Amino acid sequence: MIDETLYIPLHIQLSKSLEEKIKTHEYVERIPSERELMDMYNVSRTTVREAVTKLVNDGWLIKVHGKGTYVNQRPPIQEWLSSLNSFTETVRRMGMIPSSKLLTSKKLVADEQHISVLKNEVYMIERLRYADGKPVAIEQHYYPISIGKRLAEFNLDQETIYDLLENELGIMLDEAEQFITTTVIEEHLAKFLEIPKGSNVLLVERTIIDSKGNVIEYYIGKYRPDMYTFRVKTKRNITKK
Amino acid sequence: MIDETLYIPLHIQLSKSLEEKIKTHEYVERIPSERELMDMYNVSRTTVREAVTKLVNDGWLIKVHGKGTYVNQRPPIQEWLSSLNSFTETVRRMGMIPSSKLLTSKKLVADEQHISVLKNEVYMIERLRYADGKPVAIEQHYYPISIGKRLAEFNLDQETIYDLLENELGIMLDEAEQFITTTVIEEHLAKFLEIPKGSNVLLVERTIIDSKGNVIEYYIGKYRPDMYTFRVKTKRNITKK
DNA sequence: CAGTGGTCTAGACCACACT
């Protein structure tokens, strides 16, 4: 059930296992108690609780003191957002022709706070993105050296990075967290986007982790607001509290 | 520092204490290490980690393996986009106190293109929103006359509109589509938000429908980007390829 | 190397829900 020999943390393996059983309806109403899970997986209670807590935070489970841990009957949204489906797909869906220009591709030291969620050294790929030949966004991807070096071997003017990661490098993206806000564009980037200096852009910041819990990518995208907006479809959450 | 005699769990007390010190800028860049916190508060490492984990999940802190735990420099209010949340809920979740000032409440003719997803005549409610007494957003809600008239009978300085809709008017919100972009704030609104004229704000445009598919609300919100950010967590579906 | 967060164990007692 759980493989000790893998270098994947037990609580992550357990968490994935439970999530799988929820999705396949093996667990429909309730999951086993924490002490039962300890025995089933031969792990400590702390490890069980860590795994369960993750699923509670993600909306899969609901804990009830004194009774048990229940499967949330209103499961969370689990689709990749279109913005993550790659710029390429999004632009194509709008009936426009996407293209790219590689600006930078180099190794550097992660000093900034957010970037340092990755290792000390990172590989940075910077691309200018077009729709129908008009500049729309500047994207910076930061990768662990090992991944970045391999990505750099491909023609990044042409390829979709997420396709490369999954299909060529065999890295399964698992979870991503994104922040959307706005900021003033840096002067040297303004001319690439063909907007006046001092203009505001939409800022997207993203961290992607793989199924082992490792950070795979840190990303910053700056989008021209006159060319790009984010669209989100949401449902009202009935979860009381 | 921590009162053992209270019925409040230690990890909650610790969590609140840290959150307080972040908000008052006692901790600006980094918080003490986990082992330091153990000594400072006379608790076990597990308890420290539980408290810290909560603050990481809530967006206050960022952990970096081998280096330390850092204060997140992003705007203090983070709205989860996975479900439809009200301003009130979002602000409360961040441990701040929400309040409102009603600016406008009147019937008008829907001439603009977007508003006319509603009927010809609409009811508009405009509110200035605060978190801990600081202005954060200006929200305009547009409703069909029948709904708007009834809403206007309540004290909109106090109430949560979505609560009123659901609990008092018996209208169940179901789905919403949101667009997020950025724009320059109008001059007459800048002073309400206490920002320089010409500043940029985050712009949210939203249409809500009920379970029958009727348009219930059209909404425009303008948010101060130094106070508010949008957060999205997306997950790969294991069952699908 | 020392210091940091990451993982994990074994065990204890408390608070709550149900019978």
Next chain:
DNA sequence: GTGTGGTCTAGACCACTGG
């Protein structure tokens, strides 16, 4: 009372960062 989740301890070892 029994079983559940909630809280907490003390201690161990690993992995990473940085001097």
